[in-house]
Every structure is written in structure tokens, then in C-alpha cells.
Amino acid sequence: MRGIEELKQNIKDLEGYEIIEAREVGDLNSQGALLRHKKTGARITVLLNEDDNKVFYIGFRTPPADSTGVAHIVEHTVLCGSRNFPAKDPFIELVKGSLNTFLNAMTYPDKTVYPVASCNDKDFQNLMHIYLDAVFYPNIYKEEKIFRQEGWHYELESAEDELTLNGVVYNEMKGAFSSPDDVLDREVLNSLYPDTPYGTESGGDPDVIPALTYEDFLDFHRKYYHPSNSYIYLYGDMDMEQKLRFIDEEYLSRFEALSIDSQIKLQEAFEAPREIYKEYSIMEDESEKENTYLTYNTVIGDNLDRKLYIAFQVLDYALCSAPGAPLKQALTDKGIGKEIYSTYDNGIMQPFFSVVAKNTDLSRKEEFVRTIEEVLAVQAESGIDKKALAAGLNYFEFKYRESDFGSYPKGLILGLQALDSWLYDEEKPLIHVEANDTFAALKKEIETGYFEGLVKKYLLNNTHKTVVVLSPQKGLTSKKEAALQKELQEYKEALSDQAMERIIEETKALERYQEEPSSKEDLEKIPLLTREDMKKEAEDFVNEERYSDDTLILFHNIFTNGIGYLRFVFDIGNVPEELFPYIGILKQVLGMVDTQNYSYSDLYHETNIKTGGIDMVVNTYSNALNLDDYSIKFEIKAKVLYENLQEAFRLAEEIARHSKFDDTKRLYEIIAEVQSRMQATMTSSGHSLAAIRALSYISGTAAVAEQISGIPQYRLLEKLESQFEEEKTDLIEKLKQLTEYIFRPENLMVDYTATEKEYPGIETMVRAFKKDLYTSPVEKKKFEPRLVRKNEGYLTSSQIQFVCRAGNFIHEGLPYTGALKVLKVMMGYDYLWNRVRVKGGAYGCMCNFGKSGDSYFVSYRDPNLEKTVEVYENAAEYISTFEADERTITQFIIGAVSDLDVPMTPATKGVYSMGGYLTKLSFDRVQQERDELLATTAETIRGLSEYIRAFMKEDCLCVVGNEEKLKENEAMFMNIEPLFH
Template structure:
């Protein structure tokens, strides 16, 4: 943009899921979280749209397939995606007005950032507390030991730069930020001269240029603020230790985490960055990687640490190799093993097949297109773009791949990179995080002390202002607003017909096969479901482990490392998982199954089915060493997943008492499964586990239980058919029935109240009710109801007033569960009370036609969202829900 220097990248592609994003370079000088809080407050109203939280309100006035905003170490970006041109223009205008002309109201800063407020705002006799959405969000985020490990390691790795601060904010320092500093940060950083615009899809470039140019009128070029990003190289390695909370769900003696990090190249060199990414893959990815063999297979740790891999989110990249689930006495051994493996690879190089597999994965990745392809490109270029790299250079994968092949042919290319960055490198960080049972008590004590110091400094006038602000904020939150200034779609803007997916149904060797023949870029997508007979709850608990074992234990003839090399050389990945599908007409009936899935280039169709057959028939369940490693890894990763998905775990556990489908979902993927896997991890003798897995293997995956779905191009139908015949004929015609002595549990609904203690400073809550089957006429009404409750009551009460990061109501059309939930919630008991009050509230609330329309629009977002080609027809295949049923 000539007048301001704003940059704009447009990618013209025949894709209806169009993307818009505007972002700003926002490196920080402290850990007050100013860009993160600014990200929240810019979306709290603007000059043209002066309503509270237009961003949230637009969720129900739009068909957006994606709407969000992100704060990273170097930038803040605001993206959305939609297939509707009117919707696109509406959202683009709201987004641009929000970032360039926000209100940045003082009370919005207090609500979204932090504030001192009485526990009950209307009662000055109640104690003063810290409150605020971002404050509580980051309390939850920094309670997650994996997130904390990643951040603290990066801070120690890059001292003296903006990266030694947390851009999202550290709760210790968030309470130092003032409203004036927020406004000043916006003035300096949210200027067109400091901006990047990204547009993608099939909408015309001319209209993008016109709309952006209109919004930038009146701005002139200005000097862009800078911070120091240059790392001062070390002359010797450094050793840093810190602590985190003890996790009550994991073994106490295996909660240490560690990593070794090596400073690497400037990301302004796209080819060196590309090469280092491939090197990281070769060192770390999969069972055949040298680091996996040396660190995981040796049982030195349960899985790689959160920061393991090649990190390009900073202007100078770095590569980390680390472990979690470590015993304290093994720390030196692990560090020495990492050194030893690097030296060995430097001397011996990588197996040529492994390099070939890495190149194959990149070539396949270029062909594999997803529904959110445009967003994927955006995420791939933003860090480099905000650090001075031309975005077009970041998209030239084939050019970099050709150059890489040339360098490999010259010999010892990766070995030289290892020597340069990973062996002869004094800028190396040895980082250790140990659990401390007093961690949260100390954190709470520190917070109390910070609060006391602030309260002690308050004058009488300050206290009057706090009471006044609390009441004023409460009043503004409860006000009914005039939203007519916000643009909206209308039901007339939406097609009354769902997109019809053409499917063909045939049979191969008596197995039903669903065909989706379409343009796939030369890729075949395979999915099969093997229906399960009635199992006891005891045996069901082992089903997820059985599925993982198929892709983790190897066979009697081949190690898993050898098979993993084949999978990567000939496919885009294979998966085995459990499936639970509630009957669309009856919540008390369901189908349970094992899902096999994979995709490959059409030239490798036969290879893919051959590998699948090998794993089904030959998995070596007696490989106790690998089984132990798998159980430890699963136990660790399941516990780690709770921090980001606690509300889902809460909903699932609560729902398990209502329907057979949710009962089984809880057994196989909920907190019950997490505890079960941790119990298995404590076992020394796994002979009983081996017998259970063998028992399952004798019961499942037969010709008579199988149904298959194939998505491929016209030319690939015949080779798929031939290969499928061999694949199916290789399966047993039938399998054993479960042992009659193994009692099948009869499901009985019950209504418990449960609390799970977890190592977090904030909580997750859920309350659930049984709804109706998918085909019931009340299903649509319950979906609308959940939207109305969230938009008009729960969001305001749980997030705006109580400071939780998120909360609301949702209705699962397929599982028939109506649920209330909260996410990273500091006031859980009040939230449970809010759930109850919401029911009384809605019974007496009259809704306008506009409010009902908005709730319907929010539901159509999911119904009309574009699908990846691999997902087309899968709703019918997995759940039996046809396009006609969706239309009804």
C-alpha cells in the first residue's frame, strides 16, 4: 500500500472457503500480556460498531466457518473464513474497524484484562479479589505443566530478546498493566504501516483491494516500533532448572521433564529453515527415528517433551530434544544419550529409505488438500512474514524440495547440519523441570501477597472507585443493547438445500462398500469399520489400547521401526481407533466398532492394503517391552490432554450416566480411560493385559463384521477394487464370540455429582441432560435453545461477570446430550448455580424474530461448512445420517 506501507498477500484459488486476516507485528518488552489483552479488547466494540463484544455477537449473525484471533510471540492476527460473499464483506468490515478504530473502553479493559473488584460487586463488605478474563485464562494456561515447560525453556534459551517475556501474559505481571499502557501499545503497533493483510480463495482481488484501501484512507506511513530480537550467542552451554505442580494422576517418581535445545538459523533463510525442518523429522518422527529408539524405546521417558522439535516461531530458530515422564536419577543418562545419538548420526548418516520417506511425506502433503487449506497456508507463513521473509518464498515448497534433493546427492548434507547446529554449538540449553508438591500453595501465597500489597496501597478514594467500577461494569454487562448497527445475514441468504454428495454402494466379498468418486489429486482415502459384538465393560476398557497396539508393537517378522518406515514410504499415515455411533432413531441403541483408516498416492494402493493386512494378522501382542512403552506414552499424553480439553472430559463423564453411547465413550476416551491407563502404567506384570489384547484380536476384524468406504478418483476405482478383494479375503470369515462367562454390563441411568481434583488453578464444570434422537423433531429446537442460552445468558454470566475463559450450552444432535459447561473457570460453584438459573431465565424470556434467526444461523454454520474431500460421505458411513435426513 503506497500511502502506508501496509503489506497484502492474496492467493487466488478455486476454493469457496475464502479467508481474510489482518495482523500486526506486536513483540513485547515485558510479561504483562499487553498484546493478548489488546486482542481481547479490540473486539469489544469500535467506532462504527459501538456495541459490547461485536466479535461474539457476529458469531450468530454469520455463516463463518472460522472466526478467531491469536496472539503469538511476534504478532497478533485476526482471521476468519466463510463461503458467503455477503458474510465475507460484513466480517471484513467488522474486523478492520475493530483493529483500526477500537473503543478500548476502560471497563472493557478491566473485564477482559484484570481488575480489583469485590467478590460480590454490589457488596463492599466482601473481600477484594483479582478478576479478569485474560488473567484467569493465563492462570489456567500456566497451570498446564507442558505449556509452562515450553515457555520457561524458550525464555531461558533466548535471554535479552522479546522472547524472554510471555506475550500472552504471566499472571504475576498482568496485574501491573494499566489502561493507558494498553492504549499506547495500540497507538504504536496497530497502524497500517505495521500491518499484514492476507486474503485467499475465489472472491475477486479487486473487491479486497477496494475494501482495504477504503479502510486505510487517512492513515500515513509511520515508523514501526522495534525491539531487540538478536540473540547474543553463548560461549558455553547453560543449565537451568525450575519447578511445576505435582500431578496426582501420574506416578510421583516420573514427573520430571527435560530438554536439550540448540540455537539454529535465522528464519530469514527459507531454505536453511526448510532443511532444518526435514532434519528434525529425520531425528525425531516415528518409531524408526534414532531419538525415538534411544529415548522412548529404552523407557528413559514416557514421551517427548512439549518443546521437542524444530521451532520457527522466533526470529532465530532452535531445535529441542526432550523427554517427559523422567526419573530424576536418569537426567544425566538422557543428556549423554542425546549427545551420543547425534554423534552417531553425524558419523553414519541416515538410512536412505528414511530420507526417501520424508520426501514422500512432503510430496503427499502437497497433494492432500483440506477444507481449511487457506487457513493452513496463513498459519504456515505468519511467523516468517512478520520476521521479514517474503511470504512467496515460504510457499515455494517444490523449489526448496528440488534444491534439497540436489544437496543430498552431493553427500553428507544432514550430517553437516548436525555438526554445525547440534554438536559444535556452545549456545545449548540443558533445561529441567521438576514437580513440587507445594507449587500451587506457593503460587496462591504469592498471589495473595501481590493482592495484599495492592489493597494496602489503596486510598479511600481508590476503594470508592473500585466499588463504583464494579457496579458500573455489572450494570453495563446487564444492559440490553441495540445491535442494529451490526451487519447480519438473513435466512434468505442461505440455500434451503444441503449440498448433495453422490455416493455409490456396492459389495466386495460380501462386505458393503461405499464409493465416493471425485477429484482427489491422485490420492485414495480408505476407511473401514469392523462392528463389535457385545463386550463387557472390562474388555471395552482395553479396546483403545488394542487399536494403538496395531500401530505400535510390530509383528513377529518385523520390528515396528521397520513397519513404520514402510508406512511413511508408501502412505500418508494409517490409523486404528474406536467408534461409537448412537442410533439416529433410538438413544438406547448404538453400534460400536473399530475404525481402520489411511490414505496414499494411487500408485501405492496395493502397498497400503498390504501393510494393513500385515498389522491385522501379525501384530505381536507378546512384545511386552513395546507394550509397556505404549502404555506409558498413552498414560502421559492422556493426562496432558486434560489441560486444554477439561470441559470436554467433564461433559463426557457427566453424560456417561445418561445413555449407553456416552457410557461407552467415557469408558474408552474419558477420565475413566485416563485413570485406567495410569493404573496399567503402574503394573510390572503385563501378562493379563497381553491376554486381554489377544482375546480382543480373536473376536474383532472379520469379513462378516466389516464395511468399507473409499474416496478416490475415477481411475483409482479398479485398482482399489482388486486390492480390496485380496485385503478382505485375507480376513477370517468370522471370529470367536466373546466368552459367555464375561458378563455384559446392562446400562442403567444414574445421576451422580462428581469432583475430580486436578493440578490446575482454575476449573472445568459441566451439567448434562438427556435429549432426543437425531431424527426427533425436537432435536433442531434443542440446538436453537443451546445457542440462545449461550448467546443471551451464559456467555455474559460465566465469562463477562465471573471471569471464566469460556462457557455455554451445546446440544449434540448425534448423541442426544444437552450440556452446560465452563472452561478455565475460577468460580465453579457460582457457575453451577448459573446453569440452574439459566433454565428459569429462559422459561420466562420472550425472543424476537431476529434473535431466533441469529441462533439458526449459528447452527447452519456447522451444517453448511465445507468438508475436506476425505470427509465427504462420512456422516452417512459412520452414523447412517444421509443428506436427505440432514435436509429434513
């Protein structure tokens, strides 16, 4: 890689920029430069390094003045065509046809960011070009229908029909406002900063969104989407000079400098704490008792203090987030909430810390506040547990050094984190992404009273705080819907014939606009790679069978920068039916209860001091050679520096073999907390819930997953929480029995990802680990789920639906083919996208065609139900007559390859390899599927219509959503019941 002096010289040769700072950024193994565009004042940060997963973004400071969601709607609409790329939806054309590793746009409370990433330089250049054109020259000024489609519009097909509201952002935010946890987050933010943009809802309040006019929408773009208000970021292995020259010559230099007031206003501290009372909706048959949220919220300094930025993450861990932490434990011991958690939000100008008690009552508010302040006073005076502080620091430092963000590019996460400071001081983009020195400094502060001082200053002696109470109200959603319908009816009745005719015509015009495809000429302006640009070879597995006596060690020789990724994989195929549902409970309990040598809080700290984390997961693996056969594994996974590998074995053994289940108080705390957390997840991720539930009617692997993490698991948690005194003895016995069934030497396989240098010693460790496992005889009997089509509707207080149809094509004798990956892209971003999202107004739609044959269509935050099902039912017919030119097919193929070739971290490469091994999937088969994908033609796609017919034939339907909507369509279901009892 070129040196920093060369980088500085090359940037100096570019007339458009001045260098504010340029230096080696050792923490990130990069050469960094902070630049300013001379003509416009645009801010640019570059990080040049050897990471081939290149990242670009352009962001704007976009403080909203109200809750119309204008920033959010602009974010959606600028990606709907631009000057050089006038196709109606270039964003979707890119999703379908680029090798991107990330492509999205995000609206935050004070900024809007447009990031892209790709490992292919040609593709990266295309993405960057299209995004810059989109933000600076969008078609929103030429076509008002873009605003109406993505934002909001009146919908009226005829004078006799009911007047309704629709729009993608409108429906997205109806979904967001249906989740009490989302409502709470918003109310906390608004409560602390009422005189600033953070006192509004940048995403848009559905009650307020229809107040946004087209002109106000355009004015927002005119004001903020200008180079003088922009933040541009480039990261990775690229010709940085060429990229900077392109950005200057094609875009920035075409603008004149503007003085733009986008500064975020500082919220003045309150003279005294404030209390805010809000409501959220529950159904009529839900209980209001123990359904309130209580929160205690304090503002923590400003975001430019690099020590404070990390120190309060550590305090969050030590005071409340870690199991047994003093705040969490004191509130739990008093029964103030079934789930206690805390958050520290340092992504805004004035960060804040919150303590939340969920599933409690308003009557406990005074006790809630008093308990928090009493505990904080004791912590400040007597001292915070030093081990907890050390564990918290090690936890966050390990995450920082590992920089493993799963499928998200490392450079993207670093770039977004840079905005945590850059947005508020344009000369400080890197103060939080360079953290080695900060961690070193904070370690020295553990014994100095520094952390205790922070508690006194920001939590105890701070009047800038709020207590927010979020209480349930029965039928609030129904009442609001009825009020909206009445308002719309009255509005309609007040319309003149001419005005009503105009709305009808606008509705039809929007439909025509949505149905009319972009012209071939416009589509071809979007640059596209060729099939030759795509890698032909599939990603091979890195597997090597080694043994410790008769125990398999599956070794993945991969460079991991000194970290060992370790899994203890136990086969659980012989767990009997009466115990099987409790595997989900065991997964949550292990590591969270006392063991022979540790209290549960000490165990958690010890784990985070000695390792990068130990977690429990349960996975199913379908046999690629016999799809009726599958294995179920209980996995203890750990990541650890190689020198601490022995500690990971010791702690895994402690958890698996020496956990104590007889502390009924602790068991109840875990059950109540897991149930509460699962309830929140089910509300926000109804699409996942509906998909796995629908598949469970006909799929053994889905039915197994359902037992452990789906609705049956939630029903078990409901029962255990509400009848704990009657159930606790049986629960303890079942957990003990399960450990004897699972943690046995004959069930064990060890999976290890590291280099050969970090392998020695592991076989001895495995041998010692096995000696302490259970060997007493148990009666082994495989759990066989009973598969029955149920077609269920789950009622919620939500304003929208999640609609799924599922089935299995292999049941009809159709073999899996790699071309189905192309069909997935085509369906998700063409057929379903246009009908369910663009025309239907749903926020999202997905589909999948699994190697086991399990397949589904599902919608996300969908205002419709029967219309969406009709779209699903017409899919096969559409595909059977599908026509497309070579460019279009190539586009879908590129999109499929992009999904397949997500860059893998060492950890994910190891998991990918283990998955291939456990499913008996040969590399030849993986290559064959890739060849089938790359060879896909329009004729191939038409042939896949039979696959859709086959899986739709099984007619498995599951819908999660609005109570009234589901009851109106009761005939579609075999059973309707509340999601939460």
C-alpha cells in the same frame, strides 16, 4: 479465472498501491501479488484463485517488552466495539450471525493476527469491514471497562468481602500456567532468547498481568496498530480490485505513514550452553518421583532459509519423532523418561529444536544430555537412516500436496504460514508456502551428507543451546494462591476508605456495564445477512453400496485429486466386557509394534513412504431410527495415492493380522508414553473430559467412549504402567484375543472415497484382504455399560475449573428438532457467554444438544464453580421468557447455519456420508432438521426451555479443577478424588 496480466493491470489502476511482484504461483494454483500501500507502507499479499472459501487477515508485528500480556489483552479488547460498530461485542455478534468459516484472533510471541473466512461474498465483505474498524478504531480509548473486563481488575462487592482479581485473559493464563506442558513450552522459548521479545510471555504471566496499567495498554495499541506496521492478506475467489480499493479508501488512506520500530531483535548466540531450573505445581498426594521434565534445546539458523525450514522437520521425524528413531530409542532404552518426544518450532525468527524427556528425575540430567550428544555424534558420522529421511520427506510432502486442514480453511493456514517468513522479510511472504521445488531439492540431498551436516552444525557444534529442567513442587498452586490472598488482604487493609469505596464502585460499575445490553441502534450498525441469503437445501450424502462377494464397499464418488481415502470398518459390538476396555490400548499399539515382516520402526517408515498415513480410530454410531441402539466400530483409516492403493491394503493387513504383542519392553514403552500423553491432554482439555464423563452416567454411547478414551481408560493405563510386570502376560493375551474378535470377515465393511476412475481393482483387493482375517470361532457377547449417576469432582493442581452439567432430553420424551442448533448458538454466545465468560471471567463456555438427546453445559478455565452451576440451573427459566426481534432470531439462525455448513474437504465429505449411512439417517430427516432450524422463531426458542429442564433434571455433574475449590464445595459431589493417582 482471469490471467496474471489482467490482475497486474487492474492493481495498477488502483492509485493507492504499488506492485512489488506479481506472478503465477503454480504450487497453489493461484495468481499472486505482493503489494505495498503507497501512503502508509502497509504490506499486502494477494492470492487469487478459484477457492470460494475466501480468507482475509490483518496482522501486526507486536513484540512485547514484558510479561504483562499487553499484546494478548489488546487482541481481546479491540474486538469489543469500534467507531463504526460501537456495539459492546461485535465479535460475538458476528459469531452469532455470520456465515463465517473461520473467525478468531490470535496472539503469538511476536505478532497478533485477525483472520476471517467465508464462502459468502457479502458476508466476507462485512467481516473484513468490521475487523478493519476494530483494529484501527477500537472503543478501548473511550471505555476503560473493556480493559478491566478482558484484562484484569480488582473485584470487591462490599467492604466486608474479600478483595479478589478477575479478568478473562487473567483467568485464561491461570489455566495455561496450570498445565506443566504449557509451562515447559514457555520456559524453553524464554531460555533460548532471553534478550528478545521471546524471553517474555506474550500471553501474560498471571503474576505480572496486574502490573499492566490502562495507559501502558493504550500506548501499546497506539504504537503497533497502525497501517505502517500491518500485514494484510487476501486469498480466494473474489473481486480483488474491489477489496483492495475498499481497504485503501475506507482505512489505509486515512492514516499518515509512521516510522514504527517493531523489528524483532536477534538473540546473539550464547558463548556456552546454559541450564535453567524451574518448578511446576503438583498436589500434596502426587509423587515427585519420576515427575520431572528434562529438555535439550538448540537454536536452528533463521527462518528465511527455505531448505532448512523443511529439512529440520524431516530431521525431527528421523531423529526422534518416529517410533524407534535413534534419539527416542536410546533415551527410552535407558529409562530416561516414560515419554520422549521432540519439537521443531519454525514459526519464530530463530527456530529451535527440542528433545524432551517427560516423567523422569533430575538425577538423570547428565545422562540425558550425554546420551543425546552421543547419539547425535553417531548419526552425524555413520549417517542417518536413509529410509527414515525418505519417509519423513514423503510424509511432509503428502501433507503439503493434500492441503487438507480439516475444518480450517486452506487459505487461512497458507496465510498464517506466510508470516513465518513475511514477518522477517517483507518481500518474502511465499517462500515457505511454495514448497514443491524445496521438496525436490531435499530428496536429492538424502545421499549427499546434507542432513548429517545439519546435525553437526546446529545440534553438535552449536553453543546456542539450553538444558531446561522443570521439576514438581507439591502444593505450589496453593502456596501461590495463599500468597496472593495475603498480598490482596494487605493491599485492602492499606486502602483508605475512599480508595476502597472507589474499588467497590468500580466493581459495581463494571457489573452494570456488563449487564447493560448494547442499544438496538448500535446493534443494527453491524451488517447482517437475511434468511434469503442462506442455503435452503441440506448437504446430501454421497453413498453407493457396492460389494466384494458379501462384503459391503461403501463408495463415495468424490473428486479427491488422485488420493484415495480408505477405511476398514470392523464392527466390535460383540466384544465381551472383560476385553472391551483394552480396545483403547489396542488402538494405540497397532502400527507401533513389530509385525511378521517389519520391525515397528521400519513399518512406520514404510507406511509413510507408501501412503499418507494409516491410523486407528474407534467410533460409536447411534441409530437414528432407534436411539437405544448403537454400533461401535474399530476403523483402520488410510489415505493413499491411487497408484499405491494396493500398498495401503497390504500394510493394513500386516498391521491387523500380523502384529506381534510379545515384546514386553516395547509394550511398556507404548503404555508409558500413551499414559503421559493422555495426562497432558486431560490437564489442558478438562472441559471435554468433564463433558464425556458427566454424560457417561446416563448415556450408553458416552459410557462406551469413556471406556476407550476417558477416565476408565486412563485408570487402566495407570494400573498397567505401575504394575506392568504383574499385568504384562494378561495384557498380551487380551490384545491377541481382541484381534481375533475384531479382525474377522463377518465384521468388515470397507469405506472408500475417490472418483469412479480410481475405483477399479478395489473389489479384488478387498477379497484378498478378507482371506487372511481370523475365522476361528469366538464366543461373542456384547458389552453393556452400567449407567450410574456419580457426580464427581476430579482434583488437580490447576488454578481454575472445568464445570459440566449434563443429561438427556429424550429420556423425558422430547424429540430432537433442528431448532436446537439455534438454541446452541443462542446459549453459547448470549446467555452462557454473558454470565459465565463476560461476568464470571471464564475463558470459555460451551453447550451441546445431541440428536441422541445427550446434552451439556460446560465452562473452560473458569475461576468459579457454584456460581457457574447456578447459571446453568437458571437457564431454563431465562429461555422460557425469552423475547427477541426478527433481526436477533435471524442472527442466531445464521450462526447455526454457519456451524452446519462448514466447507467439506473430499475426506470429510466421505466421513459425513459414511456417518449418515451407519446411523441410518435419511436425507429427508437431515432436510427436515434444516427446515426446522430455518423456521425458528422466538416462540420456538421459548418452547425449548422444556428441553433444558429435561436434561438438567438428570442432575449429572462433573468438575475438573482446583483441589481447594472442589473441597470447599464437597457437598455438591457424590465422590471427590485426584484426577491423577
